[in-house]
Amino acid sequence: GLTKMSGKCDVGAYMLMYKGASRTETVTSFRKRESKVPADLLKRAFVKMSTSPEAFLTLRSHFARSHALICISHWILGIGDRHLNNFLVSMETGGVIGIDFGHAFGSATQFLPVPELMPFRLTRQFINLMLPMKETGVMYSIMVHALRAFRSQSNLLANTMDVFVKEPSFDWKNFEQKMLKKGGSWIQEINVTEKNWYPRQKIHYAKRKLAGANPAVITCDELLLGHEKVAAFGDYVAVARGSEDHNIRAQELESDLSEEAQVKCLIDQATDPNILGRTWIGWEPWM
Numbered sequence: 001g002l003t004k005m006s007g008k009c010d011v012g013a014y015m016l017m018y019k020g021a022s023r024t025e026t027v028t029s030f031r032k033r034e035s036k037v038p039a040d041l042l043k044r045a046f047v048k049m050s051t052s053p054e055a056f057l058t059l060r061s062h063f064a065r066s067h068a069l070i071c072i073s074h075w076i077l078g079i080g081d082r083h084l085n086n087f088l089v090s091m092e093t094g095g096v097i098g099i100d101f102g103h104a105f106g107s108a109t110q111f112l113p114v115p116e117l118m119p120f121r122l123t124r125q126f127i128n129l130m131l132p133m134k135e136t137g138v139m140y141s142i143m144v145h146a147l148r149a150f151r152s153q154s155n156l157l158a159n160t161m162d163v164f165v166k167e168p169s170f171d172w173k174n175f176e177q178k179m180l181k182k183g184g185s186w187i188q189e190i191n192v193t194e195k196n197w198y199p200r201q202k203i204h205y206a207k208r209k210l211a212g213a214n215p216a217v218i219t220c221d222e223l224l225l226g227h228e229k230v231a232a233f234g235d236y237v238a239v240a241r242g243s244e245d246h247n248i249r250a251q252e253l254e255s256d257l258s259e260e261a262q263v264k265c266l267i268d269q270a271t272d273p274n275i276l277g278r279t280w281i282g283w284e285p286w287m
Contacts, residue, residue: 011113018235023274030277034124034286042125049091059094064130066095068142071120076150076209080108082121083283105202109219110226114280117240119215122270125287135267147259154210161206165199172199184228212257215265216241216249239274
């Protein structure tokens with residue numbers, strides 16, 4: 001019934017599924033959907049692009065490095081909506097770039113009616129291109145390296161992001177109004193009469209990431225900002241936080257994590273079938 005339910009793109013059906021479907025049901029249903037697609041489509045495309053085995057390894061390495069860097073950069077900036085049309089791959093170098101940053105600073109988690117609970121896209125096709133190491137090899141080490149570089153220069157990044165506080169975009173003004181309309185317990189934490197409180201709040205979340213916050217805790221805090229009054233709110237949070245039996249992110253502390261621990265939590269959250277199995281259908285999580 002789960003597949004049927006999430007086949008319709010009606011928000012109510014997703015909420016019912018969050019409330020009613022167990023982890024086991026969700027994972028089983030998701031693996032079934034994954035199995036309908038060949039596991040190595042992206043790998044086949046790279047083989048086709050390659051003139052020799054050496055060329056394949058070079059293209060693949062470039063893809064892995066550029067994608068790992070994109071994942072960490074996008075996570076810090078809270079860029080969401082990473083469906084397949086928002087990645088472009090160079091046929092010459094294998095490098096990947098992201099496009100369309102309409103959802104940034106956590107807005108895909110906070111404002112989309114079916115909230116995004118994954119930090120970036122690390123789905124099956126991407127992981128299987130990296131066989132046999134999958135997500136534990138180059139991807140992992142580049143992510144750690146990138147995050148360490150960003151964290152060591154966190155002041156520089158924070159100062160750069162202050163541009164958004166001084167000159168918030170039109171979108172941000174809209175989001176600000178949406179938040180005020182919705183209300184919620186977050187209002188007690190923040191002085192909404194202060195000029196540009198909304199961009200300040202967003203930059204504060206980015207700074208927390210750079211200070212070693214557990215990624216899943218950030219996701220839960222963003223859910224609180226946007227979905228507190230929704231019936232499925234508790235279920236969203238439970239799925240995002242994960243369970244200690246299955247998820248590294250649920251075993252780690254809430255803050256003061258090392259770069260390695262943060263990346264392990266991120267990969268865990270991005271590849272969690274209990275999240276992917278509940279993700280909006282247009283994101284094509286089975287790919």
